[in-house]
Amino acid sequence: MITPRIALVTTRAARGLDDDMEPLVDALTQAGAQVAVVDWDDATLDWAAFELAVLRSPWDYTQRTDEFLAWLDRASALTRMLNPPDVLRWNADKHYLADLDRAGVAIVPSRFVDVGDDAAAAVDAFLGDFPTFADIVVKPCIGAGSRDAQRHARDSRAAMLAHVERLLAAGREVLLQPYLARVDEAGETALMHFDGRFSHAIRKGPLLRRGNDPTRALFAPEHITPRTPGADELELARRALAAIPFAGPLAYARVDLIRDVDGAPVLLELELAEPSLFFAHGEASAARFADALLAQTRQPR
Template identity: 60%
Template sequence: MSATSIALVTAAAARDLDEDLPPLAAALRDAGMDFHIVDWDDAAVDWAQFGLAVLRSTWDYTMRLPEFLAWAERVSAATRLVNPLDVVRWNTDKHYLGDLARAGVPTVSSHFIEPGEDAGVLLERFLNVHASQEFVVKPTVGAGSRDAQRYGHEERELALAHSMRLLEAGRSVLLQPYLDRVDVHGETALVYVAGAFSHAIRKGPLLHRGGEPTRALFAAEHITPRVPHADELRVAESALAAMPFEQPLLYARVDLIRDGADKPCVLELELTEPSLFFAHGDGAAQRFAQALLETLRNS
């Protein structure tokens, strides 16, 4: 290995689940680039031997966030981490949705309950604001719909119990109205590479009433290609412009959902370890490989 080698960083549990790795590996080989697929928590890895460490599928970090952030800090001191450490710190906790909303970006209405706060009072306050809608309870540190669940107002006791389980584990809670346009329209995820729009996909609805929150790394998804509407592109680009970081980032994914007025709003801004759905965008893996090459040259 050398300073021109790239580490594609994953997790042992995610290696066989990351559908982006095979096409990306093929694109990197075709470009003549040296790369290695490595687990983020492999203590035997010497990160200084890589020119870039690229976060790709470190999907088990959500239950190990302090450990993961400490690792990211060490790696950042040894090589160039992409996306960078300050992005990782900000984006691994969904409190960032509040930052986007305060910046004027259309987002799904987001309310937070912190450990030590009165969950019952705050849940009732939220339900009074969103009186006519189903709602979602999820942890602020989470991915792939893990530990997320959809509820009706008549299930507030179940929702409170869910919230308390998260809070008792030291996890902050995110409450959001369930925007039922997703049941028909799905989510639109827009992928950007080196600041430029690459491709988009449609995700089918993931949360269903009466089920249990998934305990797997991520919930099963139904993915198809999608051409985004002009209003979706505008909202996605407003979210990227509002990020408090030097731009452009190597990669970003903006997940949008339509509200009751049929306006797109940000559900999540994925900057740390998102699936980029290369299989659903012609030339997407090749564009990403080229962006990696340019990033490496400029390191």
């Protein structure tokens, strides 16, 4: 029996910060795989030496997007990449939310400000469209871990506009969303799926505080606890995964939900690239994920 060789892809800046890495290495090793933890930008690596490369924590890609996508093309020509490159490209840019919205998935209301748009007009139109919300969230369309995201009071238009213009000036397109205040009490629900099957869920406490500057770290600190999702959350997660415009099921997916003003779940983000999977909060979840990855090594490329 051939021992599958699996690369778990990270970056130097994330070494020691990925809490999922050690339990996943242990689970894969116990399942019979040969595992290497590697940096995506290590030019000395021969990606053809691996049957599988799994994105785990290449968390600097949002600041090096062009370089990262060029690497993705090169590496995926030599080994099987999970998730597949077309999925990763689609999911890396939050414009994917518009695709899911058109497919009938309930999402947090979202508007986009693209490079070249009139930022002031876009902000004013958004405030006019959502007059009852006290706070507005501004975040980059390509971003992770709440980096460069900020919650603004609606009467702080100048600060909000400055944030949008700063991102646009850096060539980064912008997502505007109303801040759904139920998250302050209920938090977010993140539902992990492996091979299309629900594994476990966690509660993530609110991250964006009014008046706080955007984090400059790789990711904002999080308060995580286990959570049993509601039937309505499981159903929305199922619908969101079914609406992904690529063949599935995917080896891994995280569906992040919050509740709207009426208490119904809505999609905040669909994490298909490099999500934290919170193995510590799901019994045997690392082993389930390892089994899903090993099954991929037995599939033809």
